Amino acid sequence: MDVSAGESVAVVGPSGSGKTTFLALLGGLLQPLAGRIHLETPHGTVNRTAAHVSWVLQTVNVLSDRSVLDNVALGAFSDGLDRTTANDHAVRAIDRVGLGEMSSWPVRTLSGGEAQRAAIARAVISERPVLLADEPTGQLDEHTSRHVVDTLLRSAEDKITVIVTHDNSVAARCSRVVRLSGRRLS
Numbered sequence: 091m092d093v094s095a096g097e098s099v100a101v102v103g104p105s106g107s108g109k110t111t112f113l114a115l116l117g118g119l120l121q122p123l124a125g126r127i128h129l130e131t132p133h134g135t136v137n138r139t140a141a142h143v144s145w146v147l148q149t150v151n152v153l154s155d156r157s158v159l160d161n162v163a164l165g166a167f168s169d170g171l172d173r174t175t176a177n178d179h180a181v182r183a184i185d186r187v188g189l190g191e192m193s194s195w196p197v198r199t200l201s202g203g204e205a206q207r208a209a210i211a212r213a214v215i216s217e218r219p220v221l222l223a224d225e226p227t228g229q230l231d232e233h234t235s236r237h238v239v240d241t242l243l244r245s246a247e248d249k250i251t252v253i254v255t256h257d258n259s260v261a262a263r264c265s266r267v268v269r270l271s272g273r274r275l276s
């Protein structure tokens with residue numbers, strides 16, 4: 091599979107077909123037994139993709155005692171943005187996912203879906219060229235899901251975005267849909 095910057099790819103398929111495993115391979119969390127995954131960057135070919143990927147995971151990976159703002163800004167800050175710029179980007183992304191009023195709240199006080207939206211805000215402001223999302227709307231109602239997918243896809247304009255989803259309406263909005271079944275991509 092070849093994916094170019096600006097493309098958003100939905101990965102669909104039955105439960106247990108290997109979608110999360112495929113994402114983990116793309117993101118360098120697992121090494122393939124066969125085949126090769128690499129990323130072409132302006133600075134050359136990268137074989138270890140992990141440092142180039144921002145994640146939205148099925149189990150929400152946030153620091154639960156820190157505020158929404160801290161959680162969202164931290165990723166961009168640790169990637170090298172200065173704190174003021176990281177905070178500015180974070181504030182805008184938090185507004186876009188509808189958590190503006192909760193910005194100073196510790197993430198542990200949020201619902202599962204709200205924490206998931208904080209994780210999405212963190213991923214979309216990342217300057218990393220690849221965004222991998224595993225069921226990013228799994229805990230969201232239809233209206234919030236549509237809004238959050240807008241935010242994800244807006245950030246996809248200059249990134250490689252791969253979204254694992256069971257939601258056909260999310261898949262339909264991606265620029266490409268691939269199906270995993272019987273251990274094959276089609």
Ligand SMILES: Nc1ncnc2c1ncn2[C@@H]1O[C@H](COP(=O)(O)OP(=O)(O)OP(=O)(O)O)[C@@H](O)[C@H]1O
Pocket residue numbers: 103104105106107108109110111112
């Ligand atoms: N670390 C592991 N070691 C061995 N087998 C694993 C491991 N992780 C997942 N599997 C198996 O690999 C298969 C694919 O799992 P995976 O989580 O990638 O599926 P999925 O398509 O994302 O499923 P779902 O839609 O239910 O989240 C499953 O049968 C699972 O049991």
